[in-house]
Amino acid sequence: xxxxxxxxxxxxxxxxxxxxxxxxxxxxxxxxxxxxxxxxxxxxxxxxxxxxxxxxxxxxxxxxxxxxxxxxxxxxxxxxxxxxxxxxxxxxxxxxxxxxxx
Numbered sequence: 001x002x003x004x005x006x007x008x009x010x011x012x013x014x015x016x017x018x019x020x021x022x023x024x025x026x027x028x029x030x031x032x033x034x035x036x037x038x039x040x041x042x043x044x045x046x047x048x049x050x051x052x053x054x055x056x057x058x059x060x061x062x063x064x065x066x067x068x069x070x071x072x073x074x075x076x077x078x079x080x081x082x083x084x085x086x087x088x089x090x091x092x093x094x095x096x097x098x099x100x101x102x
Contacts, residue, residue: 002040010034010041014048020055043070 002010013031016023035042050057050067057063066072 002038006034006041010044014044017045017048018051020052046070 009027010031013023013027015021031041031045035045047067047070050072054063057067
């Protein structure tokens with residue numbers, strides 16, 4: 001559970017992230033350390049970053065729904081940014097690749 005002081009400080013940092021304002025390095029270091037030890041803080045930071053990446057997110061939209069559930073992290077997608085990236089990955093000709101059969 002976050003203390004009131006920590007919660008207010010983290011809320012202000014998240015607000016700045018969402019609005020695209022400058023966040024001081026010391027504040028980001030503090031927030032990241034807090035997120036490593038507190039799951040609520042980690043969730044708030046992920047949600048703020050998703051909202052900053054998609055500023056056109058409308059309340060009630062699928063993006064908003066996924067963000068509220070804390071799903072669809074950009075890092076979890078790996079190297080693929082679109083369906084075409086997935087297709088290109090599997091269509092590449094790589095004879096020494098481990099997926100190839102003899």
